[in-house]
Amino acid sequence: MASAKVPLDEQHITGSTGPAGRECTLPALHPDHKEERCFLPYKPPPVDSSAAHIEEFLEHAHFVSEDLEWLLSLPHDKFWCQAVFDESLQKCLDSYLRHAPRALEPPSCSSLAVAEMQRSVHRSVFMVFLRMATHKESKEHFITPAVFGEIIYNNFLFDIPKILDLCVLFGKGNSQLLHKMIENIFTQQPSYYSDLNETIPSVLQVLDTILERFGLQSEPATALEPLKLTAHSRPTAHTMPQEDLLDLVMYLCDTCTTLHSFLDIFPEACRTFQAHGFLSRLSSFYELAVPDVEKAVRKRNFDKSVQEDLWKRLAHSCKKMVEIAHLIVQHTCLQPILEGAENIQSCVEELLQHFSTFLQEKRFLTDYDEEFPVADDISLLQQAFPHLDETRTSYLLEGVDSAYESVGRKKSGAHPP
Amino acid sequence: MPPPRLTGALRSFSTVSRQDDFTQEEFDLKAKRLKRQEQFSREGLTWQKIVQFFTQHLEKKEQQAVTQELKSILQCAKQIVGVDTGQDTIESAAVFLFQTLHNKDQVGHEETQAIRQMFGPFPGSAVESCYSTVSHMVTSVGESQVEAFVRTQNGSRAWDRGAIFGRNIAFSFDGYTLDSLDPPPWLDGTDEGLDF
Numbered sequence: 001m002a003s004a005k006v007p008l009d010e011q012h013i014t015g016s017t018g019p020a021g022r023e024c025t026l027p028a029l030h031p032d033h034k035e036e037r038c039f040l041p042y043k044p045p046p047v048d049s050s051a052a053h054i055e056e057f058l059e060h061a062h063f064v065s066e067d068l069e070w071l072l073s074l075p076h077d078k079f080w081c082q083a084v085f086d087e088s089l090q091k092c093l094d095s096y097l098r099h100a101p102r103a104l105e106p107p108s109c110s111s112l113a114v115a116e117m118q119r120s121v122h123r124s125v126f127m128v129f130l131r132m133a134t135h136k137e138s139k140e141h142f143i144t145p146a147v148f149g150e151i152i153y154n155n156f157l158f159d160i161p162k163i164l165d166l167c168v169l170f171g172k173g174n175s176q177l178l179h180k181m182i183e184n185i186f187t188q189q190p191s192y193y194s195d196l197n198e199t200i201p202s203v204l205q206v207l208d209t210i211l212e213r214f215g216l217q218s219e220p221a222t223a224l225e226p227l228k229l230t231a232h233s234r235p236t237a238h239t240m241p242q243e244d245l246l247d248l249v250m251y252l253c254d255t256c257t258t259l260h261s262f263l264d265i266f267p268e269a270c271r272t273f274q275a276h277g278f279l280s281r282l283s284s285f286y287e288l289a290v291p292d293v294e295k296a297v298r299k300r301n302f303d304k305s306v307q308e309d310l311w312k313r314l315a316h317s318c319k320k321m322v323e324i325a326h327l328i329v330q331h332t333c334l335q336p337i338l339e340g341a342e343n344i345q346s347c348v349e350e351l352l353q354h355f356s357t358f359l360q361e362k363r364f365l366t367d368y369d370e371e372f373p374v375a376d377d378i379s380l381l382q383q384a385f386p387h388l389d390e391t392r393t394s395y396l397l398e399g400v401d402s403a404y405e406s407v408g409r410k411k412s413g414a415h416p417p
Numbered sequence: 418m419p420p421p422r423l424t425g426a427l428r429s430f431s432t433v434s435r436q437d438d439f440t441q442e443e444f445d446l447k448a449k450r451l452k453r454q455e456q457f458s459r460e461g462l463t464w465q466k467i468v469q470f471f472t473q474h475l476e477k478k479e480q481q482a483v484t485q486e487l488k489s490i491l492q493c494a495k496q497i498v499g500v501d502t503g504q505d506t507i508e509s510a511a512v513f514l515f516q517t518l519h520n521k522d523q524v525g526h527e528e529t530q531a532i533r534q535m536f537g538p539f540p541g542s543a544v545e546s547c548y549s550t551v552s553h554m555v556t557s558v559g560e561s562q563v564e565a566f567v568r569t570q571n572g573s574r575a576w577d578r579g580a581i582f583g584r585n586i587a588f589s590f591d592g593y594t595l596d597s598l599d600p601p602p603w604l605d606g607t608d609e610g611l612d613f
Contacts, residue, residue: 037452040445041443059534060446063449072582072583073582097424098419103592103593105420123588126588127586127588131583137582156434161424161434164423164424164427168424168593172591173588173589198432198433199433202430206426206427206430250421251421253595254423255422298601298602307601308601312595312598312601315596316595316596
């Protein structure tokens with residue numbers, strides 16, 4: 001093992017690893033110190049409960065679990081050589097994040113042995129990511145923070161989709177640990193903020209794609225072209241095949257849950273989202289998609305259990321979208337105002353602007369207000385910033401009341417979408 | 418096919434993830450088993466040590482019988498890994514069989530699974546025969562002595578010593594589930610416009 005009290009990135013190891021067994025000195029972090037372990041990529045549990053499929057899964061997952069346990073047992077320097085230089089390990093971890101079943105997806109097979117094995121792999125994967133997000137494991141075992149930032153970024157040990165996967169897979173019960181991990185990653189490598197910034201247009205693109213596939217928004221290229229007389233009209237939530245509707249609602253549900261878990265665990269990202277006008281895009285998406293899809297789920301002729309499942313997923317998605325909006329409002333405006341930040345005036349202006357934008361999206365506004373009453377925030381605002389323009393706040397509060405009227409709801413009665 | 422997911426789309430659309438430029442091929446179960454056999458042969462216990470142990474712990478008159486039994490284990494190992502494999506692989510397989518079966522009352526599900534995990538499909542008769550030979554050898558030396566010998570040989574492996582990162586970190590298996598919400602309006606009678 002390499003010497004102590006010196007960061008791993010500055011340590012060297014002398015051994016007979018050179019050509020023809022010649023003695024040579026190499027950096028402690030060097031591909032030659034990696035072991036050929038051949039990690040298998042992860043495969044998800046089988047959909048059915050046939051003995052053969054279960055056996056196959058168990059055998060495969062056993063290898064994955066055993067190898068990850070082995071990896072976690074390695075000393076600090078060996079662990080990092082494996083993490084950085086072993087492509088099969090990176091593929092294994094990546095495949096888990098991509099394919100591991102999310103708790104809100106329909107359950108696959110019901111075998112206890114499968115569930116137990118899945119738990120074992122699940123925990124080990126998390127521990128590996130936790131170790132990779134830790135630049136100082138102990139007083140003796142650490143990496144220079146700046147070098148750590150370079151290592152994890154340049155070798156794609158973490159990237160934005162992986163971080164989002166980590167949040168949605170592990171965030172429910174491990175939010176504090178995950179917060180520390182992600183905070184450390186972003187602190188040591190600020191390029192992740194740039195990557196997040198680059199990713200948000202793709203998130204917005206996903207929302208647009210969902211609208212398009214629900215037949216609620218024209219694709220930009222075809223919108224300008226005249227429709228052929230023989231062309232079939234685009235499918236909508238009311239006309240598309242049931243399978244497609246199920247897929248699309250699942251996609252919406254996953255998108256909302258993933259974004260919510262990330263922003264809830266790492267609220268520092270709220271500002272980056274808002275820099276892309278995310279709130280207004282989200283609220284208008286909500287306004288366009290929710291009433292229409294909700295109507296389709298109510299009116300179309302489904303099997304009862306399918307219909308109920310669709311409804312629950314849609315309602316869950318709505319709740320998450322409202323919570324995402326509130327997280328952004330809270331962390332970009334309310335919190336700085338209450339903490340007496342320097343730019344309090346601009347935060348107040350921004351908050352009022354958000355609420356003014358919501359006024360146009362009446363269904364969204366009423367759902368938001370039921371969860372997070374706008375009047376409460378205005379009241380807080382008035383206490384923290386007594387010079388608030390009363391005409392403007394009255395206008396906003398009247399707008400909220402009028403939104404309830406427009407959608408035919410009573411303000412006091414909680415009524416989920 | 419995994420269900421459609423946000424992160425799947427982000428991996429495809431955005432430029433912040435590694436595009437699949439891995440040079441190494443993906444490993445399958447067969448390649449993994451071979452690698453595992455290779456690794457096993459480098460760890461702790463070896464066939465030579467087993468031979469030495471039994472030679473040292475038995476009276477001279479019993480040694481001829483034990484030599485025969487050791488050969489029989491090698492023969493079983495050969496049937497399991499295939500007749501075309503080299504002596505090193507056969508010996509390594511014999512070590513694995515000895516280690517797996519030495520303290521068992523029978524060849525149960527766990528043992529069968531462990532052997533299959535290591536070598537893939539195998540003839541059951543070879544394992545049964547190996548088991549009775551190993552049992553006889555262990556009885557002749559004494560269970561506790563054999564157990565102590567195997568434990569000493571494997572003691573150098575870190576993960577057997579329990580020094581695993583994260584062992585003391587509290588971990589929750591909770592996952593995000595669908596928020597429990599009010600029943601759909603058609604179930605609580607508030608949906609008047611229903612027209613199935």
